[in-house]
Amino acid sequence: MKPLTLVLALISAFVLSANAADTFKVDPVHSFVLFSVQHLRIANTYGRFNDISGTIVFDKDNPSKSSVELSVPVESLDTHNSIRDRSLKSPDFFDTKQFPTMTFKSTKVEGSGDTPKVSGDLTIHGVTKPLTVDFKKGGEGKGVFGEMRGGGETRFTIKRSDFGMNFQQGAIGDEVTIILSVEGIKK
């Protein structure tokens, strides 16, 4: 009876783990938050946030049980120009000393396993707005230390005026395109 119990226990453990959602901790080294905004109606200016943290729970079989929580310190903003960075971090735009983080917290995940539609609350500059994005799931594989990794990418556009950033409308475009490429390490 004992070997049978052990086998049953192993099988049930495997089945349970296969059905359970995977939890990934966002790897800031291999995750990117990039943005572009029009400057003087001439060309796009690009920037990035060099830091990101968060957790992604991904349930392939039941995407509705998946969830995303991301946090980006706005102080990590980088547009490759210190004067522009200072202006963007000042009360003119992101006001980083008053609103140090941007966050996204999902409220609903639906759709197929590889291209789930993620809805949630995006908070920037102290203003929270609902946002729905199409998340394109990437691959999964082992990292150099044998850790399991997974990730994906999404692109979406927001209006900065929706988040109370109205300064210099016209000179700087209202629409901001954001690319979020995220890689997580399975817990």
Added chain:
Amino acid sequence: MQLLKQMLPSAALAAAIAAALLFIFARWWKSASRCAGAIAIGAGYVAGHVFAAGWPPFPPRHATHWLFWFAVVGVIAAVVAALVKPKGTIRLVAWAIICTIACRLILQPKFSYAWSAAEGWLRVIAVALGVVVLTCCLDLVERRPFGAATLLSVTTVLCGGACIALIVSGTLLLGQLACILSAIAATCFLLIIAVTAPFHPGDAAALLSLVCAGLWLSGFFYAELPATSALLLALAPAIALLPVGKESYSQSRVLAYRTAFVAVPVALAVVLALHASPPLDY
């Protein structure tokens, strides 16, 4: 050019409204002269603020929004003072309470992210006392002979310097708001000099000190205005109280001297802010 294009319309609108109101009060509503200056300057600033930064929500969501409401509070305080005519001590205590509340509100994010309650309140009380001293300095300047013109010329220089210091400290928006105040003060000054009508910026000192303090606090705590620049700007009006030369000097000469004295720490504040700013990478 882009910078001027951005800053001039709001400054021009604010100055035009303040000058028009001051003119109307002086010509047709002399009974309001005790608070006419505060109403004109406050209305001008409010219009300029809305033009530059949009209508602020209530309750305000961040420090810049509070500057609009500080101007409104300054106008209300001036009108109440003109109507009630409270004793000096009561007026001072009431103003100290208003300044403490104002400082607490504008520094709210620091309480959320940086300071403990005790540390925060100590800082708030110290800053509020500073604002009260600033108000007293501007009030004393205003009460001296040729005081209205001196107050406005000093404010023009002070806010003009603050505008440049704030812009080089990374915040064009706060610089634009300082420019609005400077333009209002300069226009009202010219109006006082050019027209002999009894223009009197009665009780404008309270409003000006509260909005200026709000600008410097925002610049220092939420942008990159150096502490020394903020301090120099805050201390500059006190220099206008220094005795100037001989009694035989004409009023305009005294005014020019006082303005020049104030311009020294203001210029130093600008130079320090410029020195602290990163190099232009073009």
